[in-house]
Amino acid sequence: MSEELVFKVLKEAGRPLKSTEIAELAGIDKKEVDKVIKKLKKEGKIISPKRCYYAPAE
Template sequence: MDNIELVVKVLSESKEPLKSAEIAEKAGIDKKEVDKAIKKLKKEEKIESPKRCYYTIKK
């Protein structure tokens, strides 16, 4: 499973928005890799940010 899939999995399992550091901790990957994945997912409009620095799956 690549980093983007891990980020999506962690976010979809979470009931509340998460910070990138929390996503990195739960996915077991480096925060820099999470930030890259988040940037790509936001561009593809698969995730959203309900408040600054918190991310969740777009419904």
């Protein structure tokens, strides 16, 4: 559930976001967002274009 939400927020933003911004937009806890980001990065679904910013992998 959280994974889909975080990915959706990133896609709709149209720009790289910090985990705090993702947490605010998704309405979930930052710790949860950090866990999801780690998992999505491992799966190759998101990338980090610059330190602490995340975007969907093209």
